[in-house]
Amino acid sequence: MEPAEDEQTVDTGEPADGGEPAAAAGDLLPLGQAAEIGDxxxxxxxxxxxxDDAxxxxxxxNPPxxxxxxxxxxxxxxxxxxxxNPWMDLSYIFMGSDNAQYDDGTCMAIEENSVVNVPTLNTGGAADYSVCMDVPVEAIEGGSFAIEPLFSLDESDRAVWAIN
Structure with missing residues (x-):
């Protein structure tokens, strides 16, 4: 049954093809929670x-x-x-509250424990490292942080964490 012309419809997130529903914009992971991204x-x-001080x-x-x-x-x-190789396989993105994205390519500094120093990993290999982004101060509060495969064009491949 088609809705009347003046009736509003609500998108339930359920795809018409019966696949998985899209994640809602508010579905942010808390810091410390793991996500499967690519391999x-x-x-x-x-x-x-x-x-800045770190x-x-x-x-x-390092430049300011x-x-x-x-x-x-x-x-x-x-x-x-x-x-x-996490440095070459993944993209790290600060999603600003100004509706712009700031990836790790915006950082011209070398951070302590940088991702570029992580060796190539074999199956089961693990690493801890840091990545930096240069973000406008006004875009930080209300932003989020995402990681996705480097050449992904599909936002469903992305995991997004709350910043606090």
Whole structure:
């Protein structure tokens, strides 16, 4: 039965093809909860939303942030059949409250325990590391942090954590 012209309909999130419903925008993982992303089990252990001092201490040649450095502490386990490199396989994104995305490519600094120093992992290999993003100060509060496979065009491949 078709709704009357002046009737409103509500999207229940149930796809017409009978597949899985899309995640609601409010479905954020809490920090410390693991998610399966590609060939990895990933946990965001913490986020430093004001990491300017930590970045300055990590390397005397680090430039100041254009906005503010945000650093995520991440743990991964590689579950794939061949080998994995979290630096090359994954994309790290701060999703600002200004509706813009700031990935780890926005950080021109070297953070302590950087993802670029993680060795290639074999099946079952694990690593703990940090990634940084340079985010406008006004976009931090109300933002979130996401990780997805590097070349994914499908948002359902992304896991998103609340920032606090």
């Amino acid at each position: 990895y089990t990933i946990t965001v252990n913490g986020l430093n939303l004001d990491a 970045i300055a201490e990590a390397d005397e040649f 942030a254009d906005g503010r450095y945000v650093v995520a502490d991440v743990s991964v386990v590689y579950n794939g059949a061949e080998e994995g």
